[in-house]
Amino acid sequence: MLDDYVRRHDGVVTLSQAQQCGLSRFAVNRRVRSGHWRQCARGVFFVDDRPFTDAARIRAAVWSNGDRAAATGLAAAWWLGLTRFAPDLVEVTVPRVSNHIRRPGIRLRRRDLAPADVIERNGLRVTTLPLTVVEAAARRGGGPKLVDQALQRHTDLSALWAAHLRNKGRHGSPAARRLLQAADVGARSEAERLMIRLLRAGKITGWKVNQRVVGYEVDVLFRDAKVAIEIDGFAFHSGADDFQHDRIKQNAIALAGYQVLRFTWLDLVEYPDRVLKEVERAICAR
Template sequence: MIGDFLRCQDGVLTLAQARLAGVSQDAVNRRLRSGHWRRCGPGVYFVDDRPFTDAARIRAAVWSHGDHAAASGLAAAWWQGLTRFAPDLVEVTVPRNANGRRRPGSRVRRRDLTAADIVVERSLRVTALPLTAIEAAARRGGGAKLVDAALQRQVELRAMWTAHLRNKGRYGSPASRLMLQAADGGARSHAERLLVGLLSSAGMTNWKANFPVAGYRIDVAFPDSRVAIEVDGLAFHSDTEAFHHDRLRQNAISLAGWQVLRFTWLDLTEYPERVVAIIRQAISAC
């Protein structure tokens, strides 16, 4: 039974699980003295015959704060596959009345989460994906790309708004609200303004906004080079009908002899230099 726990739990084990498997407190102490087991927190151990992975580190940090603790923020985002890299500090959310203190390698947030905001994934309590996305996006090193990643995972924008409103007043709440507002209705126009600002800052001229081609309006056009630039808002993945219409529109513009470049809100905010370089290359090639 110990082996089953360790295989499924990244080498991390609790005292309760050890006792369930028939290991006494004395036997646990002997394993700790021998160095075969390592204490990670109160009643939480790592069996030191394997690498101490990021998954083991996050699991041990959460379990060290008790049965009602949950991974949140960037730790939950990594656990749920929204980001590639695990954070150095593991954010753990615990109930307001929870005992205990912050432990090395973790950051504690104290608030009461509803059942709707908690899921169990691979035997670990983590914040549910809608809440994870908006909280992690507001953390340093997060950003709107995590909201975008959640939308691509078919998380509804409405579910993120509901999670946000259910947890108002939490750390990072104002930043989350701004990102949700951008995704909810003005992200596309905001993206267009960002693009225009980039072009102006780069000293690029001879472009026109809302230029008519093939019965459609191009967001930004370089008529002399016949280069059309289309921009997508933060939530463009979540609207299937709009996505289909944009593809019909793009095909018609291409058939009219224009080269079409598409950029997302994230491209413009995260990689502005790359956007400008691609536009310059397209214009110079014509």
């Protein structure tokens, strides 16, 4: 029973869990003294016959802070499969009134999480996907890319806003609000403004905004160079009808002799230098 439990929980076990499996405190201490178990924190152990993985590290960090602790931020994002790499610093949220001490490798956040914002995944308490997205996106290493991916594959904007509003005042809340506002109905307009600022900062001239070509309005047009730029907001805004219309429009403009470049809000925020180089290459080639 204990072996199966340890296997399913990345080699991590607490004292109370070991006792539920029939081990006494003396038996646990004997395993620690013999080197078979490693003590990660008070009452939390790692069965040292396997690699100490990222999953074990995060599980031990959360369990070392009590039954009401939960993985949050980028740690929760990795646990839920939203990010590829686990963070070096494990963010753990504990109740506002608690006496847990800070430990190396763990960043403690103290606040009371609503039951609606916590789930159990693989035996570990973590924030729900919507709250995880809005919190992790505001952390260094998260950003708009995380929001974009979540909106495309996992959740919708209303759920993100609901989680954000239930948790106002938390660390990173203003940054999360700005990301959600950019992803809201004005995402495309905000992306257009970002493109204009980028062109001006790069001292690229010869363009006009909202110009018509063969009956269609183009976001940014280099008429002399015959280059049309289309700006998309977050990918989730494109439904099937919008997708079909955009392709018909793009083909018509291309058949009129224009090169069409498409950039997303994410391109402009995360890869501005690459966007400028592509624009410069296109207008210089004409």
